[in-house]
Amino acid sequence: MATADPVVGRAAAAAYPEVGSGDGGESGGGGGEGGEGGDGSVAAVNLEAGSGDGDRSSGGEGGGSESGGGLGRRRYWNSRLSTERQRLVDHVFKNSDVVCDVFSGVGPIAISAARKVFNMDARRFISSIYSSQHVHPVTQVVMNLPNDAAEFLDVFRGISWNHHLAVPSCVMPNIHVYGFSKAEDPEYDFHERINLTLGENVSDVEMHRVRLVAPGKWMLCASFTLPVSVAFAKPNYIAC
């Protein structure tokens, strides 16, 4: 478990996994106060609050819950996703990666991988982290808000517009975006949503079926490298 700068954001996080992959965080380790809900499927930790404003309700994927108001209180997460989180932390992220977990919730992914965590709204975070990319280019972006994350992808359109002189040396991040699909061909359906939001036909998208959340409804993880043409496209929104 991360002990240095144990600051967690329920909104967004950036991680420097070279510090270690932690213990997966599902058993309420490091922060103490592990606990279980009635169905035994949740665990809780006390976390030192960073900055940020307002509270956010738990995201769309079923089963998980977060309780309490502000950070530093008892918070919960869905342990049914622990295998998926471990897949990212143990098999996808490399030690040299800088990971941006934009829907971090209480931070089970970020904490497993991190030593440095921020707390901001997802859109503002992506914009700001990219404006300071000279120091630590982001190499992995996790977007686990299955109901809506694909619709946030437009934030990447033109994200590097201001750095157009650096195109040849620019590192494009691998994006891992989660989504649900009830379609007959869920991979095709989710890929179409991604293309639509990015305004580009993205090739080489690796689809991973995370789990069947209801009969005929898959939770998927789509992984792809952000196309240079998207990152350097003329932005269609003003970054805050």
Ligand SMILES: C[S@@+](CC[C@H](N)C(=O)[O-])C[C@H]1O[C@@H](n2cnc3c(N)ncnc32)[C@H](O)[C@@H]1O
């Ligand atoms: C499905 S949970 C995923 C949490 C965590 N990454 C995990 O793997 O368990 C999505 C989280 O994103 C947060 N969220 C929703 N909208 C957000 C936004 N606009 N910016 C940042 N976080 C947001 C929700 O409060 C929720 O905690």
